[in-house]
Amino acid sequence: MKNSIKIIIILLFCGAPSRAASRKIRVVATIPELVDITQRVGGDLVEVEGLARGTEDIHQVVMRPRFVTKLNKADAVVYLGLSIEHAFLPGLLDVSVNPKMRQDPVTQGCIGPGCIDCSEGLSVLEKPDTLSRAQGEIHPQGNPHYNVDPNEGPRIARVIAAGLSRIDPAHQSEYGKNLKTYLAELAPKIIEWRRWVRPLRGLKAVSFHKDVCYLGRFTGLDFIDTLEFKPGIAPTPTHLAALIQVMKAQSIKLIVREQQYDPKVCQWLADQTGAKVASIGTMANAFPGTETFVKFSERNLKNILDAVGPKP
Numbered sequence: 120m121k122n123s124i125k126i127i128i129i130l131l132f133c134g135a136p137s138r139a140a141s142r143k144i145r146v147v148a149t150i151p152e153l154v155d156i157t158q159r160v161g162g163d164l165v166e167v168e169g170l171a172r173g174t175e176d177i178h179q180v181v182m183r184p185r186f187v188t189k190l191n192k193a194d195a196v197v198y199l200g201l202s203i204e205h206a207f208l209p210g211l212l213d214v215s216v217n218p219k220m221r222q223d224p225v226t227q228g229c230i231g232p233g234c235i236d237c238s239e240g241l242s243v244l245e246k247p248d249t250l251s252r253a254q255g256e257i258h259p260q261g262n263p264h265y266n267v268d269p270n271e272g273p274r275i276a277r278v279i280a281a282g283l284s285r286i287d288p289a290h291q292s293e294y295g296k297n298l299k300t301y302l303a304e305l306a307p308k309i310i311e312w313r314r315w316v317r318p319l320r321g322l323k324a325v326s327f328h329k330d331v332c333y334l335g336r337f338t339g340l341d342f343i344d345t346l347e348f349k350p351g352i353a354p355t356p357t358h359l360a361a362l363i364q365v366m367k368a369q370s371i372k373l374i375v376r377e378q379q380y381d382p383k384v385c386q387w388l389a390d391q392t393g394a395k396v397a398s399i400g401t402m403a404n405a406f407p408g409t410e411t412f413v414k415f416s417e418r419n420l421k422n423i424l425d426a427v428g429p430k431p
């Protein structure tokens with residue numbers, strides 16, 4: 120009798136099968152806006168944790184031991200893909216040994232059932248014709264910085280909803296419902312932002328890193344060059360001297376500085392050319408109060424518009 124009471128108590132505290140089945144889906148998202156969108160689409164059914172803080176250079180996020188623990192316990196990993204997380208994701212997948220997110224032995228890409236690659240369905244810009252190291256080394260599959268395009272939010276949310284539904288088909292209708300609610304919030308925002316950026320159409324600009332082609336597509340800004348000599352290769356005096364000549368010749372009055380890059384060299388270039396500097400985040404949470412995709416997109420557009428002149 121005593122033994123059977125013990126068994127009942129153990130079952131109650133350790134959790135019966137029905138309780139185990141209803142536990143939250145554990146998701147790790149590489150960057151803050153993917154944490155935000157996954158949370159919106161997953162609602163109460165998911166528990167989302169992030170890796171990068173949003174203030175780093177995404178190409179240089181440092182792997183931390185707690186990242187391994189998070190990935191080891193996760194049911195899914197949500198990431199931008201196109202190798203943008205090359206500094207940390209392949210290494211983490213390697214050591215976290217989670218069968219739900221296996222690694223392709225050749226490409227080092229995530230190939231398990233828990234892999235949610237948000238570049239799925241993206242029209243990739245700046246795909247190189249040849250894989251030459253001379254082109255710079257960090258965008259080998261085309262430009263991966265699509266998260267700075269406000270118009271990519273709905274597609275990312277759809278990819279995440281499809282991924283969660285695949286992993287947890289019992290709750291597909293809830294994910295679909297949450298997605299619909301989120302898309303209904305985003306749609307009027309995107310219309311409003313398109314109205315904001317009308318004065319930017321056709322305006323020429325330069326950025327520090329080659330991470331603004333999708334932002335250029337949304338805003339109509341024509342990014343003609345970068346301060347970096349090539350993607351991932353620091354500005355050289357010769358390149359900067361040539362850039363000053365181009366900016367002066369074409370009356371380029373806008374420098375977009377991604378907040379993780381050197382403000383001094385951007386201000387120096389502005390002083391040389393009479394241009395204004397606009398700081399943007401390349402991930403959500405780059406600035407305080409921009410932890411969601413909406414706040415992040417909005418702040419970037421406002422900062423550019425403030426530098427150019429007209430305000431939304």
Ligand SMILES: [Zn+2]
Nearest residue numbers: 257328329330
């Ligand atoms: Zn890049």
